[in-house]
Amino acid sequence: MAEDSTPSGRLERLVEAGKAVIPPLTLLSALLFYFGYVSARSQYEYFGVDVDTIGLGTQDYIMRSPQPLLTPLLVYAAAGAGSVAVHAAVRRRIHPEAAARTVRRMRRLGRGGQVAGLAALTSGLLLLLGYPFLRDWRPYGLMTPLLIAAGSTLFGSGAAVGRLLRSPAPATPLRRTSTAFVYLVVAVSAFWMTATLAQWSGRGLAMDRANRLDELPSVILDTKESLFLRSPGVQETKLPASEGQTFHYRYRHLRLLIHGKDRMFLVADKWSASNSTIIVPLDDSVRVQFQFQNQPP
Template sequence: MTSPAPGRIERFLEAGKTAIPPLTLLSAVLFYFGYVSARARFEYFGVDVDTIGLGTQEYIMRSPQPLLTPLLVFAAAGAGSVAVHTVVRKRIRTTSMRRLGRVAQGIGLGTLTAGLLLLFGYAFLGDWRLYGLVTPLLIAAGTTLVRYGSAIRRRLRPPAHRGAVVLGYLVIAVSVFWMTATVAQWSGRGAAMSDAARLGKLPSVILDTKESLFLRSPGIEETKLPPSEGQTFHYRYRRLRLLIHGKDRMFLVPDRWSASDATLIVPLDGSVRVQFQFQNDRP
């Protein structure tokens, strides 16, 4: 007996495997989550991450932090699923398992419906803080339960169409991707708030400029340098901290958080003079 010819969805997925090498796909995924986390992190300080000038490798290097928690959760969920599946396989032919399949499908349909209602209610619920996590979680969990309940019942009847199976897995994959992106955004925001609570731990910077900057952030000390022959820098600023170093500029913040603080962008083009202070900790 010959196997049926693959459908359009299967042919599309096979073509995607050929066109996108696994390493390229992995790099793209790591870059995306690193970018989402970095964007949320520096947005807290009023900085658009695109103005920093970070490269692809730098975003990839930032991806493990936001991905660590989702990976641990998915690994634990996978281990639990394997244990449950092992028990179910031993009793797959019994009447109780058929009933379990129907119950799983019913719960899955209800969960999936709730997720879809949230999805289509974005205009009214989009500002809910947990929206980006709860909605894909309900869709992924509901689809998984529907597919698994169907898989249990299929043991006693002809298998379903492969296209429906592939679409189910696609919905789960997209939902997991959405959840992970939300966690990455939260991770970046949390890292920013942690930085803001410990600004004194960032590198201390002394900044000399040719003219007054008229900074409005409280706590920054401005000193007028004494005039001397050949002196081009006339103002000195202390109590600044290095938030991040971009391609050709530095982003400086005050050493103590205030609601009226601002991030100072300093170009490294000779118009300023920068000194990094030692830590006040005698060796």
């Protein structure tokens, strides 16, 4: 019972309660879904398509999440390993028998970290307050959380170095609260940065795809009525009339961008600012043919 009343015991009970409310696997799936959705939304927005009209499912978005998450996770892992290594190096150099010169050097290091962290944190908060004026600045979504996270980390690390140099003292409720607040700020900032990178990743994938539209499946589309397409390069041919013929127009030089639940999204095979995405329902109102690749076997 005495152990349950300690701060560590209360923290363990809080963690266990959080696991009961939100299982780790559910939380992980939710995060993968969100970042996959952000990336896909940015990707198909480039082609003028609202991703919600495609009809992708939860599994589709989760499967798309590794692409935008790979770089941020590697960076976070490297930053975490570096911080652990620095913390271990600092603790090795701080001991009761340490030379006075070393103590002074470490004290200056801690104060320098606090000053640099406070400057970065202040810059991030100023950017946050200036959102109405800076929201169209492209690096805003990355620089603001990066400055806030880096500033909070440097300030907290500098303060920790200062505490290590002083006589050990039990953690006070204020110190525990401030440490938890720093962790929360860093976590929220990391989430914001990852969402921004996922958005940039989706736009980059779209631009790369637009540069290589000829690699998408080639489609021949027959319709009953003229579509009056305005995309340059799409060829419209009127089919010869015959008995029982219900399809009168044929379109070539189309590519399959993505296949939704009950519809296809087609684009011209060459990118142009005048292009548009064609939504074709999968029913008897159209007739679709997929062409073979031109490269012989």
